[in-house]
Amino acid sequence: MQASSIPPTHGFWNLPVNAARHGHVLDAQLLLNLWIALALLALAHLILFIGLARRKRSRTPSLLLVEYLPIAAFTILLAALATHSERLWATQRFTGADLSAMQVEVTGMQFVWYFRYPGTDAAFGTTRLALASAANANPLGIDPTDPHGRDDIVTSQLVLPANREVDLTLHAQDVIHGFSVPQLRLKQDATPGTTTHIHFTPETPGDYAILCTQVCGLGHYRMQAILRVLPPAAFDAWLHTQENLHAQENLQAQTASTTEAQP
């Protein structure tokens, strides 16, 4: 997908390439803020150096000029930045995903990510932690008695179609993990006992890094996974293959259990 020759970050501020729809406004706001910060840093140091280097002793100026007016100007600047920023936050977070958004569940555990697709019935089966076991090929503890769970597809790679909204449901089994995709400008903690959501629209097909951003134990640094964004047609093909594979596995398991039942 992404050619390895392309440098992963670009520009003066060293940001990774953005691949999400909301990333454009986020980047614009971030870059605006960074340039303002740099300008304020430079301006303050310039005033400091000129003030120290002046060969003439100046009088103590009026408070209005040196305190209240600059404070007022700075407050207006902050208010403007904050207003715009809170609007962006509200747009992204104050409402949930569209009802047509694709549902994927993300589960973090020391030190892997699992992704679950609801299958053809568009519903996730219930999970029980007591059943969870990677050794029994059921790391999420999907309850076999729940019919919704039978067609659930569990993967270790997050595959998503480009240009369709996704609603991620985040869980953790053991400790707090941080689900983050720098190239999609996403971050949300996955907390045990709590369900959190994050919704977004990937734009550019490619392979992106999923990094854990909340210290979670000795393997924290290797708790990485791949987010593969595919063109819609390729995604449909991938999903069909997964569904077929899963159906075959289920069939084999059923045959195996029936043969066991009739010795």
Add this chain to the structure above:
Amino acid sequence: MKPSTLRHPARSLLHAIFSTHHRNVGFGYLAISFIAVAIGTLLSLAMRLHLTWPAWHFPLHGLILPEEYLALVTMHGTLMLFFVLTVAPQSGFGNLILPSQIGSRRMSFPRLNALSMWLTALALAVLLAAFFVPGGAPMGGWTSLPPLSATPLAGPGEGLGMDLWLASIAIFCIASTISATNTLTTIVKLRCNGMRWERLPLTVWGWFTAALLSVIAFSVLLAAILLLFSDRHLHTGFFLPSNDLINGVLLQHRGDGSPLLWLHLFWFFGHPEVYIAILPGMGLTSMVLANFSRRRIPGYRLMILTTLLIGFLGILVWGHHMFVAGLNPFAGTAFSISTMAIAIPSFAKVVSWLTTVWGSHRTPSSAAATSRFPTPMLFALGFVSFFIAGGVSGPILAQPILDEYLHSTFFVVAHFHLIMSMAGLFGIFCAIYYWAPLLIHRTLSEPLGKLHFWGTLIGAYSTFLPMHFTGLAGEPRHYAQLNGLAGPGMTLLQSTMPLQRHITIGAIGLALAQLPFLLNLILTLLRPAQPFDNPWNATTLEWAPGSLNLHPSNQSPVVHRGPCQYTASGENFLTQWSELTPSQPKPE
């Protein structure tokens, strides 16, 4: 052995160690900070070396394992934040200087004062013991988020090491609460005649506000630690969900709690904590800049107000650490606005500092014949520089939409190391150089002091400025390794390696830059003590003759005016204690 049979130096040492005199207590606090900062620095160098050259075998140790790396992170943060940045400015100088600055011969509760210092020393010993227990020190960082910190199943260091960490911080909380109560009572009750509130030096306002925050913050942290201890050992579930599958073991608790509660309680403490670390330094910076500029502080009352305002707002912003932790997005907006609001009083402080030094040039014939840029002044200017450099990224991180990208990356590490650690450190050094005549009866060497300043300034900027850029590239905190694995994540992290090397070399330089300071201290202490008489021509009460050793039979000093009373030319000044009646000519 009976004390009387001891030889004289041993007896005086014992006397000094177990004394309840605030000076001895203050030196005790500084000794604790010195041990902590030395160890904390070595730990950070080990972290940097490992991150840059992961295959390097450390002498006497070998390879650093991932869990050991995380233990280094945890212990570095805990040592520096609690035992250096909280202890030295607030408790150390708060004991050494505060009483004489308000004209008191003692602190309010001398025995409690000594007790809190000894409890702090005990807390340090308990913390360091965590290195030597099976499993080692905890690996959850200084925030110790449960469930990672709630069970030994979560990994090495989360057993006895974590219990020791909790015990240490619990003792520290008790000590800090006692110490803060003592500071508050001393400032409220023991000001000398004429020391009205608005005449208090800004350093005292810094100590006062930080003590108020300490009482509020540390008591909440103590409660949170007791609850976490109960979760670990009494099967409660304050911070744990009813079902938690850790390391293949299903933990079931009677309650159904949430780790988010810990985040709320911890950060309700944690954010005021960073202001506790920095407020005394802000006060000192204002005073030292004014002293060497021979200039009144513009808007003295405004500076008192902004100190209190920063403290007050500091209690209302803890949620900005939780924007992406599962906090309600509406709460995110509220915390974002309260956080941006802190930038306003902070900006007012910066403007006041810049105005104080603007055009502060004096003719060389000036009667106040102190040099314009002695080492304490340089460190105060360095404080201003770091406060601005770290401050400008504050409003960026305060915006939830941007925090969504920057949270828990090295951008945050760069931000707090500049504004809290480096500004805090420069505040401590400013205090040491400025008050050295009062502390050790000698002035420190100026050439070595200047070498120390420039080395530290350059070392600090080359270490912490590049961290913004590795953070913007996406480097998360607490990663024990940035190369050697496959996948797009590693491609991204590996691209920061040139910057990582730069940061490591900067950090080594920053550590080496402390050698001139140690040399300076040793050489100065080897010289005989000099008599001094207000060598910086300061206006505040700690420099009044005999102020250090006010004998009970001495008359208490009387204060006639606020600090920093200089003439416009900077030639003349009036100290707080000099007796000038209104009929005599007053400086304008």
